[in-house]
Amino acid sequence: MSVKPAFENFRRELDESNDRRERLIKASRDITNLSKKTIFLLHRLMLDEDSAAKQQQCTGSTSNGLDDRALALNASKQGYLRLREVQELYAGLRHELGKELFWRHERQVSPGLQEYIEALSFAHYLEHGTLISYGEVQKSLSDSDGVPYFPLTVSDYLLGLSDLTGELMRYAISGLARKGGRKRAVDVCVFVRNCKADFERYTPYIRELRKKQAVTSSSLEKIEDAVYAIFLRSSEYDIPPDMLDDIVAQSISSLSVHPDNRRDHRVQGSIRTLGFESRDMSGDEDGF
């Protein structure tokens, strides 16, 4: 009796599966990378004062809301463009993930997928101010006939969205000193609070979501503190928010144009009273 031929078969099949697994891990890493870069790009674009100023000149608009809106639309457009690369990667993987193979390798696919959903939902938020729906995410991972490359799990969808709240916290706080930044923070605050409430009911089904809810809570708290500071401090100045924006913007730009001014206590003091201490900027690292 010899077991050799049978084991030769096993070797072939196991190798095949292991190789596929390795390929998917590599692809997932690439996807994570691209998605992370997209998120950074979105943050950068939303902080880009120059392009904001340009846009303001072009449109001749003086309303902050509109200006901020144009900035967001432009950012999300560029974000989507970047994410198309990810979608193409997924299209290329469809034969590795077809039929029962997706479930076999779900664990290898999940991390990249969640990162992608985080980036996509960030771009979506900038465009619409809403949460991207489950159907829309699945659609972004389908071919032109609407046939999905693989089934999107609710768990990946929700876990990806849960990471979005951390990005939004960063987005709100780092943009505070920008024109319209305070309105931005207030909007984000409301949005993240709703997200947290919506996700809560899914925690019994998805174990990891419970851990992420804790992260969301701490992000939310940071945003709430920032918004609190805004309301408190702006109540000390009996001037319209637009004017306040201008004062802040002037202080900031004089800072960046003349580095010597950093030692100017008057300017720094005026920034501090508005609650833009460096603590707010550095305290948000744990979301990563």
Added chain:
Amino acid sequence: MDTSELDQLNTILDRDSELREKIKDQVNEFDKRARTMVGLLNRIHVTPTSAMPDLLDSLNPVLDDCKELVGSIAAVIPPNQFWRWKDLWSNSLRTAVFAVVLAEFLKTRNLATLSAVSDRLGIKEEWKDRVSLAIEDYLHGIISVVNELSRLAVNSVTLGNFEEPLKISAFVKDIFIGFSMLNLKNDPLRRRFDSLKYDIKKVEEVVYDVSLRKLASLPTMAT
């Protein structure tokens, strides 16, 4: 999220957790049967050769139950979702594989093939995307058999059966050669395979003791 979206997600999650419960119920029943077989097979260590066929036959009704339960598991799993739910019954299935492979060895002195084991457990080829015997589970079952046989080598000598260790030794070595052909990744299967050498060593020591005292007729020696 609007309410219809929230409800849609809730429905999907509810459906999945209901399905999980249904599968678990069937798997629990299957697991009981698998354990029953292990219980019966425990007696091989105290059963003389003459009584062995009866003992092995006593597995048959339990195996028939297993077949039925595998059928009901296959009935609740949605198409293409074999790997999604597999972890729920992997352990019980490995136990059942162990029972089938061990019984087959004691009966025919052969290694039951993967397809023979699937067949014995009532796993049908057409259920491939729902219920199937994965290579890993089959191999885990085989390693458990080797673990058990290293004990049987010792106990058969106690029962006065001095030929048994020689048969076991040949079988176990064959399996070891088979496993050596695989490129195992660093997972539990690999670690269990690494432990096989201790079982082989144990069996070899018994063979040594028995042949030293000329208690068993050695197969024709080379040289």
